[in-house]
Amino acid sequence: MGLLDDVDEILIPESALQSRVRELGHAISSDYEGKEPLLVGILTGAFLFLADRLRHVTIPCQVDFMATSSYGVGTESSGIVRILKDLDQTIEGRHVLIVDDIIDTGLTMDYMLETLKARYPASLRVCALLDKVPRRRREVRIDYRGFEIPDKFVVGYGLDFAGRYRNVPFVCVLKPQVYG
Numbered sequence: 233m234g235l236l237d238d239v240d241e242i243l244i245p246e247s248a249l250q251s252r253v254r255e256l257g258h259a260i261s262s263d264y265e266g267k268e269p270l271l272v273g274i275l276t277g278a279f280l281f282l283a284d285r286l287r288h289v290t291i292p293c294q295v296d297f298m299a300t301s302s303y304g305v306g307t308e309s310s311g312i313v314r315i316l317k318d319l320d321q322t323i324e325g326r327h328v329l330i331v332d333d334i335i336d337t338g339l340t341m342d343y344m345l346e347t348l349k350a351r352y353p354a355s356l357r358v359c360a361l362l363d364k365v366p367r368r369r370r371e372v373r374i375d376y377r378g379f380e381i382p383d384k385f386v387v388g389y390g391l392d393f394a395g396r397y398r399n400v401p402f403v404c405v406l407k408p409q410v411y412g
């Protein structure tokens with residue numbers, strides 16, 4: 233049994249991901265021209281998206297990471313956000329772009345925005361690969377969005393279920409028996 237045997241439905245194929253990621257890279261390159269932005273990846277889910285997109289950013293920029301946690305091993309947010317790893321750099325006066333894999337309830341991003349806003353960045357924007365609109369509990373403005381998806385727990389392209397499936401190269405839904 234391989235990983236792919238657990239896949240029920242592919243929502244976003246690899247080719248669609250790659251072309252959207254390229255578009256976002258180009259948009260960021262032109263919007264941040266002359267500003268040397270700091271891209272803040274939210275670990276662990278955003279690592280593939282950030283890395284792939286970075287290859288299409290053609291202006292000088294820097295990268296840093298934060299790690300947050302709001303999930304246990306299940307598919308429901310605990311609603312409590314914890315910072316597991318903070319930024320290495322100070323962001324005062326910097327143009328900061330937070331990069332996450334998915335905005336679900338919005339609790340994580342809302343917390344991140346409040347936290348980073350208090351450090352006086354020159355600007356603060358949000359880039360998310362996926363947007364699960366129907367689940368939103370906090371309003372979050374997404375400045376760069378990859379795809380809107382329905383209310384389904386998805387994995388692949390960096391997103392996990394219980395730590396697995398991050399290496400699946402497309403975004404998919406797993407068979408119900410896998411979620412348990």
Ligand code: IMP
Nearest residue numbers: 277309335336337338339340385386391
């Ligand atoms: P939120 O705080 O509910 O918006 O959740 C944000 C975080 O939960 C994301 O950064 C993901 O790490 C995780 N998450 C939310 N929905 C999914 C999903 O469908 N698959 C995998 N991870 C998810």
Ligand code: MG
Nearest residue numbers: 274275276277
């Ligand atoms: Mg995440």
